Amino acid sequence: MIALRHLRIIGIALAISLTGLVSLAASGLADQPGRGLVPPAPGEPLPFALPVSQSLMLENGLTVTFIPWGLTPTMDIVVSVRAGNIDDGEQTWIADLTTAMIEEGFAGLDRAEIGRRFAAMGGALNTTVTQSHTLIGAHVLADHGEDALALIANAVRRPDFPPEALARISAGMSRDIELRRQDPDSLAFTTAFQSLFPPDHPFHFGLPRPGQVDGFTINDVRDFHAAKFGAGRTHLYIAGRFDAVRMEAAVRAAFGDWPRGERDNAPLAIPARGPVVHLVDRPGSLQTTVHLVYPVGAIDSKDATALAVMDAALGGAIAARMREAGWSYSPSSFVQWTRGGGMWTYTDDIDTPRTVDALTSVFQTIASAREQTWNMDSTRRWLASLFVMSTGSTYGLLENLALRDAFGLDHDYLDRRVPALMSVTDREVNAVAGAYLRDDRFTLVVVGDLDRFESDLRVMPSLRQAQFTRIEAGPGH
Amino acid sequence: MNFYRGLATGFGALLLVACQPASAPNDATISETDGESAAAAPELSTSFTVDVSYHQLDNGLRVVLSEDDSVPTATVAVYYGVGFRNEPRGRTGFAHLFEHLMFAGSENLPHGAFDTLIYGNGGVNNGSTRYDFTNYFEVVPSNALNAVLWAEADRMRAPNLDESQLDNQREVVRNEVFVNVINQPYGGWIWIDLPMAANENWHNSHNFYGDLSDLDAASLEDAQAFFDQFYAPNNAVIVVAGAIDRDATLATIEQYFSAIPAGDALPAIDTSEPRQEEEKFAVRDDPLANQPALAVGYHMPERGTPEYYAMILIDQLLVQGDDSRLNQSLVNEEGFSSGVFGGINLLGNAFNYDGPMLWTVGMIHDSEFTVSDVMTSLDTTIEGVRTELVSETDVERARTKLLAGFYGTVDTATRFGLVDLLASFAMFDDDPSRINRITEGFEQVTPELIRATAQEYLRPTNRTVLEVRLAVEDGAE
Numbered sequence: 001m002i003a004l005r006h007l008r009i010i011g012i013a014l015a016i017s018l019t020g021l022v023s024l025a026a027s028g029l030a031d032q033p034g035r036g037l038v039p040p041a042p043g044e045p046l047p048f049a050l051p052v053s054q055s056l057m058l059e060n061g062l063t064v065t066f067i068p069w070g071l072t073p074t075m076d077i078v079v080s081v082r083a084g085n086i087d088d089g090e091q092t093w094i095a096d097l098t099t100a101m102i103e104e105g106f107a108g109l110d111r112a113e114i115g116r117r118f119a120a121m122g123g124a125l126n127t128t129v130t131q132s133h134t135l136i137g138a139h140v141l142a143d144h145g146e147d148a149l150a151l152i153a154n155a156v157r158r159p160d161f162p163p164e165a166l167a168r169i170s171a172g173m174s175r176d177i178e179l180r181r182q183d184p185d186s187l188a189f190t191t192a193f194q195s196l197f198p199p200d201h202p203f204h205f206g207l208p209r210p211g212q213v214d215g216f217t218i219n220d221v222r223d224f225h226a227a228k229f230g231a232g233r234t235h236l237y238i239a240g241r242f243d244a245v246r247m248e249a250a251v252r253a254a255f256g257d258w259p260r261g262e263r264d265n266a267p268l269a270i271p272a273r274g275p276v277v278h279l280v281d282r283p284g285s286l287q288t289t290v291h292l293v294y295p296v297g298a299i300d301s302k303d304a305t306a307l308a309v310m311d312a313a314l315g316g317a318i319a320a321r322m323r324e325a326g327w328s329y330s331p332s333s334f335v336q337w338t339r340g341g342g343m344w345t346y347t348d349d350i351d352t353p354r355t356v357d358a359l360t361s362v363f364q365t366i367a368s369a370r371e372q373t374w375n376m377d378s379t380r381r382w383l384a385s386l387f388v389m390s391t392g393s394t395y396g397l398l399e400n401l402a403l404r405d406a407f408g409l410d411h412d413y414l415d416r417r418v419p420a421l422m423s424v425t426d427r428e429v430n431a432v433a434g435a436y437l438r439d440d441r442f443t444l445v446v447v448g449d450l451d452r453f454e455s456d457l458r459v460m461p462s463l464r465q466a467q468f469t470r471i472e473a474g475p476g477h
Numbered sequence: 478m479n480f481y482r483g484l485a486t487g488f489g490a491l492l493l494v495a496c497q498p499a500s501a502p503n504d505a506t507i508s509e510t511d512g513e514s515a516a517a518a519p520e521l522s523t524s525f526t527v528d529v530s531y532h533q534l535d536n537g538l539r540v541v542l543s544e545d546d547s548v549p550t551a552t553v554a555v556y557y558g559v560g561f562r563n564e565p566r567g568r569t570g571f572a573h574l575f576e577h578l579m580f581a582g583s584e585n586l587p588h589g590a591f592d593t594l595i596y597g598n599g600g601v602n603n604g605s606t607r608y609d610f611t612n613y614f615e616v617v618p619s620n621a622l623n624a625v626l627w628a629e630a631d632r633m634r635a636p637n638l639d640e641s642q643l644d645n646q647r648e649v650v651r652n653e654v655f656v657n658v659i660n661q662p663y664g665g666w667i668w669i670d671l672p673m674a675a676n677e678n679w680h681n682s683h684n685f686y687g688d689l690s691d692l693d694a695a696s697l698e699d700a701q702a703f704f705d706q707f708y709a710p711n712n713a714v715i716v717v718a719g720a721i722d723r724d725a726t727l728a729t730i731e732q733y734f735s736a737i738p739a740g741d742a743l744p745a746i747d748t749s750e751p752r753q754e755e756e757k758f759a760v761r762d763d764p765l766a767n768q769p770a771l772a773v774g775y776h777m778p779e780r781g782t783p784e785y786y787a788m789i790l791i792d793q794l795l796v797q798g799d800d801s802r803l804n805q806s807l808v809n810e811e812g813f814s815s816g817v818f819g820g821i822n823l824l825g826n827a828f829n830y831d832g833p834m835l836w837t838v839g840m841i842h843d844s845e846f847t848v849s850d851v852m853t854s855l856d857t858t859i860e861g862v863r864t865e866l867v868s869e870t871d872v873e874r875a876r877t878k879l880l881a882g883f884y885g886t887v888d889t890a891t892r893f894g895l896v897d898l899l900a901s902f903a904m905f906d907d908d909p910s911r912i913n914r915i916t917e918g919f920e921q922v923t924p925e926l927i928r929a930t931a932q933e934y935l936r937p938t939n940r941t942v943l944e945v946r947l948a949v950e951d952g953a954e
Contacts, residue, residue, distance in 0.1 A: 045549070045620050074888065112809065116800045118799070119799070182766075287655050329656050
C-alpha cells in the first residue's frame with residue numbers, strides 16, 4: 001500500500017522535528033531582550049493516572065489483559081502470538097504467508113463471509129506480522145465484542161488454509177516483495193540488519209529470494225502454524241467498553257481448551273559493533289537514503305530510560321540541523337529494542353549533493369552529545385507528556401501494555417514511566433551517549449548515486465576507522 | 478514483514494520520533510496476575526456524544542470548544558479557509574509553501590521559538606495543506622494551553638515573513654517533493670496525477686505540490702499578499718478540545734485573538750467542474766515502478782446532497798474493507814492485486830472538503846494482467862450497483878462500517894481526528910454540532926437512491942482512468 005503511505009505524508013511541515021528543542025533551556029523565552037511580549041507560563045499540571053488494567057493467565061498458559069477503558073462505544077481485541085519473522089528459519093516470510101492464509105478461511109468460513117461478518121460488526125480482521133509477533137484482531141462496535149472474540153479465536157486456532165487460495169496469495173506477496181526490493185528504505189534496512197547480525201541469526205533479515213515465496217506449499221504453512229501458534233505463546237488484549245464478567249467467560253470459552261503449544265525459544269539478539277560502512281549504488285537517485293545504527297543496551301537494562309531521553313534530544317538536534325540547512329525533509333531517529341540488546345538508529349533521505357555535508361553534521365552532533373552534557377529539562381518533560389498522550393486512546397493504551405508484556409517488564413512499568421523519565425539526569429544521558437555512540441561502534445548504510453559523493457564520503461574523519469563495502473543494487477539484493 | 482500499526486510499536490498513533498518499535502522476541506509470560514478473574518466494574522455503554530460549544534468573536538473568528546477530561550491534554554487546531562484551490566496561477570504549490578512559512582516565527586516568537594515553546598511544554602505540533610483549508614495543530618498538557626493559544630494568536634497577527642526563511646523553506650519543500658513524489662515509485666500518481674487529469678477547472682486540476690519552477694519563482698511579496706488575503710480571523714476557525722475549562726478557554730481566546738483585525742472579504746473563485754460527458758484516459762510513465770498500476774476517478778455528487786450521502790455508502794460497499802465488492806472481485810476472485818484501495822478525498826475524508834471531489838479506486842497490479850483485464854472486471858462489479866438494487870443488509874453493513882470508522886477517527890490519542898471534523902463542520906457548514914448528527918444523512922439513503930446515484934455518478938463517461946506504465950513498456954500498448 002505504498003500510495004496510501006504517501007497520502008499521509010503530504011503537508012507535514014515541521015511536526016516531528018524537535019526543532020530547537022535542545023536550545024530551549026538556553027534561550028529562555030521570557031528573557032529575550034527587546035521583546036515586549038512573552039507567552040504565559042504553564043500552570044500546575046493536571047493529575048494523571050494510567051487507567052486500570054487487569055491480567056490473568058488461563059491454565060493452558062494463555063495470558064489475557066482486560067483494559068476496560070474507552071472514549072467511544074467500541075472495542076479493540078488483539079491476539080498477540082509469539083510467532084514472527086525470527087521464526088521463519090530458511091523459509092523467509094513463511095510467517096507472513098501463514099497469516100495471509102489465515103485470512104483466507106477458518107472454521108469453515110471463506111474469506112468473503114469472514115469479511116461480511118466482521119464488517120457487520122463495524123470492523124475487519126486485521127493482521128500484522130512483525131519481527132517477533134503475529135497480531136490478529138479487530139476494532140468493532142462494543143455491542144459485538146463477544147461475537148468478534150469468538151471469530152478471532154477461530155482465526156487463530158482453526159485456520160482452514162484452503163489450498164486453492166495459496167497460488168493467489170503467494171503471487172500477491174511476491175508482487176509486494178518486488179515493490180519493496182526497489183524501495184531504498186527497505187534496501188537500507190535489510191543491508192543494516194544483515195550487517196548487524198550474522199547469517200545464521202534469526203535477525204539477519206532479508207527479503208525472500210525471487211520465487212521463494214511461490215515455492216512454499218500448503219504443508220509448509222500448516223507446519224508453521226502448528227509449531228508456532230499455541231496458548232502458551234499467546235497474549236490476548238481486550239480493550240474498550242465491555243462487560244468484564246461476560247468477556248472473561250467468552251475468553252474462557254474461546255481459548256480455554258487451546259493446547260499450550262511449543263515452548264517459546266526466542267533468541268537473544270545483540271547487534272554487532274562496527275564500525276562498518278555499506279555503500280549501495282542507486283544511480284540517478286535524487287536523494288541518499290541513510291541508516292546509521294549504533295548498538296545500545298536493552299530495554300530492561302539500567303540505561304534504557306536514559307537512552308530514550310538521549311534519542312529524543314539527539315534526534316531533535318539532528319532534525320533541527322537538517323531542516324535549518326534544508327538538506328532533508330524527513331530525518332528520524334528511534335530506539336529499537338531486541339531481546340538482550342537494542343539499537344539507536346538515525347534514518348534520513350538527504351538531497352544527493354549535500355550527502356557528505358549532512359552526514360558530517362550528523363556525526364558532529366553525535367560527538368557533541370558524547371562530549372558535552374546537554375540540558376535535558378524540556379526533553380524529559382516532552383517524553384513524559386508524549387507518554388501520557390499515547391495512553392489517550394484505547395488502542396494507544398493497548399499498545400503500551402503490549403510493549404511492556406513483549407519484554408516481560410514489571411507489571412507497574414507503565415505506572416512508573418513518567419517518574420522514571422523525569423528522574424533521568426543530564427549526566428546519565430551524556431554517559432549513555434559516550435558509552436554507545438562511539439566512532440568505533442556504528443553501522444552506516446548509504447543508498448544513493450555513489451558517483452556523486454563516494455570519494456568525499458570515504459575520507460570523512462568520522463569514518464576513518466570503518467571498513468567499507470560497496471554493493472551494486474540489483475534485483476537479487 | 479510489515480511495519481505498519483505494529484502492536485508493539487509503542488506510540489503508534491502519535492508522531493514517531495522516539496518511538497520504540499519493540500519487535501523483539503521474548504520468552505516472558507506474565508508472572509504477576511491480579512487474581513483469578515477480571516473483576517473490573519462492568520461499564521458497557523453504547524452511547525457517545527461529543528461535547529460542543531460554538532462561538533464567534535467580533536472579528537469573525539469562529540471558536541469551537543469540546544471538553545473531554547479523559548487525558549490531561551488539550552488539542553488546539555487553527556484552520557484557515559485557504560487551500561490548493563485558492564493558490565494563484567503561476568504559483569502552484571504556494572499554499573503548502575506558505576504553511577511551512579508559518580512555522581518560521583512570528584513577531585514575539587523568533588524563528589524556532591514556536592517549536593521550542595510547544596516541545597518545551599511537552600507537546601507536539603503539525604500542519605497540513607489540503608484542498609480547502611490549511612491547518613495548524615498542537616497537542617499539549619492542559620496546563621500549557623494558554624501558551625499555545627498565545628503563540629497561535631501571535632502568528633495569526635504577525636508572522637515573520639523574510640527572505641532567508643522563504644529560501645530555506647523552499648529547499649525543505651523541494652526535498653519533501655523529492656521524498657514523496659519525484660524519487661518514489663508511483664509518487665503522487667493517485668493523489669496528484671489523477672485529479673490533474675480528471676478535473677477541467679484550473680483550481681482543481683493544477684499540481685498542488687507545485688511545479689519546482691513555480692516554487693522557485695515565489696517571492697516575499699507573494700507571501701505577504703497571500704497572508705493578507707487569506708490568514709485573517711474572519712477566514713479561520715479555532716478548535717480547542719480536551720481537558721479544558723470551556724469558559725476560561727473562551728475568555729483566553731478572546732483576550733489573545735479579539736484585537737486581530739478582520740480582513741477583507743475573500744475574492745470569490747469559481748471552482749465548479751462541468752458535467753463530464755466522455756471517459757478520459759491518462760498515462761504516467763514511471764521509471765521507478767516495477768509493477769503497473771491503475772487508478773480510476775469519478776466525479777462526486779455535490780457535498781451535502783442526498784446523492785453525496787449515497788455515494789459515501791457506495792464507497793463503503795465497493796472499496797472499503799475486506800467485504801467490499803471490488804476487494805472481493807479484483808483481489809479475492811481475480812487475483813489482479815493484493816489490495817484495492819481508494820475513497821472520497823484521498824487527502825482527507827468525505828467531510829473535510831468543500832468543492833468538486835473525486836471518488837477514487839486504485840491498485841498496483843500484476844504485470845501479467847492488462848488494463849483491459851482489470852477494467853472489465855471493475856466494470857462488471859460497478860455495473861452491478863448501477864443496475865441492481867443492493868440489499869438492505871448490505872446498506873446496513875455499510876452504515877455500520879461508517880459508524881465504526883467515525884469512532885476510530887474520534888478516538889485517537891491526539892484528538893486530531895476529532896478537531897478536524899469539528900473544524901470542518903464549522904468552516905464548511907457553520908455547524909460543528911453536526912458531529913453529533915453525523916449519521917443523519919446516511920439514515921435517509923435507500924437502495925433505490927444508491928442505484929440512482931450510481932447510474933449518474935458511476936457512469937464510465939464520468940470517470941478518468943490513469944494508467945501507470947513501466948518505463949520499459951513505454952508506448953508498448
